Every structure is written in C-alpha cells, then in structure tokens.
Amino acid sequence: MDPDTVAKAFVEHYYSTFDTNRAGLVGLYQDGSMLTFEGQKIQGAQNIAAKLTSLPFEQCKHSITTVDCQPSGPAGGMVVFVSGNLQLAGEQHPLKFSQVV
Numbered sequence: 001m002d003p004d005t006v007a008k009a010f011v012e013h014y015y016s017t018f019d020t021n022r023a024g025l026v027g028l029y030q031d032g033s034m035l036t037f038e039g040q041k042i043q044g045a046q047n048i049a050a051k052l053t054s055l056p057f058e059q060c061k062h063s064i065t066t067v068d069c070q071p072s073g074p075a076g077g078m079v080v081f082v083s084g085n086l087q088l089a090g091e092q093h094p095l096k097f098s099q100v101v
Contacts, residue, residue, distance in 0.1 A: 006078070007067055007078060008067050011080065011101070014028065014101065015062040015064060018062065019060055019061055019062055026045050029049070031043075032044075033045060035048045059088070062084055062087075062097075063086075064083075065083050065084040066082065066083045066084070080100070080101045081098070082098065082099045085097070
C-alpha cells in the first residue's frame with residue numbers, strides 16, 4: 001500500500017478520534033511511546049491518554065492542512081508531520097498546530 005495513503009488514513013482516524021473520544025487514542029500508543037507537550041515528556045500509552053483526556057477543553061475540531069510522510073527505519077515505519085488548525089468550542093479564532101506522529 002502507498003505510504004501517503006496509509007499516512008492520510010491514519011491522520012484522519014487519529015484526529016477524528018481526538019475530536020470525538022480522546023480516551024479512544026490509547027490503543028494507538030505503546031508503552032514505549034513518548035508525547036512531548038509544551039515541554040513536558042509523557043511516556044506510555046496510559047499516561048499519554050491520561051494527558052490528552054485532561055486537556056482543559058471538552059470539544060474541538062481539527063482541520064488538517066498538510067500531511068507529509070517519510071519512511072523511517074528498516075521495518076517499514078513512517079514519520080508523519082501534520083499541520084493545521086484547531087477550533088475550540090466557544091472560541092472565535094482557530095489555533096495553529098503541528099504534530100509529528
């Protein structure tokens with residue numbers, strides 16, 4: 001399967017889940033996974049899910065602008081860079097975001 005197609009499908013799934021059920025993201029992380037959020041390093045699937053579900057907003061909507069995919073490692077992995085806008089409920093202006101997944 002084409003890596004760009006896989007990356008785009010993953011990104012759609014990830015942000016759709018983030019916007020509707022952040023706790024559902026736990027299965028996309030492993031115990032060795034690391035999230036760096038505003039300088040804080042959080043490791044492990046359960047810890048990452050706990051951080052994401054504790055963010056101080058209930059509703060949000062991601063609007064993806066770019067999805068750039070690069071091969072990574074001999075096992076067929078990928079590094080995906082995502083950028084776009086994040087609209088929080090009750091806020092007039094969207095926030096810009098970028099993330100490497």
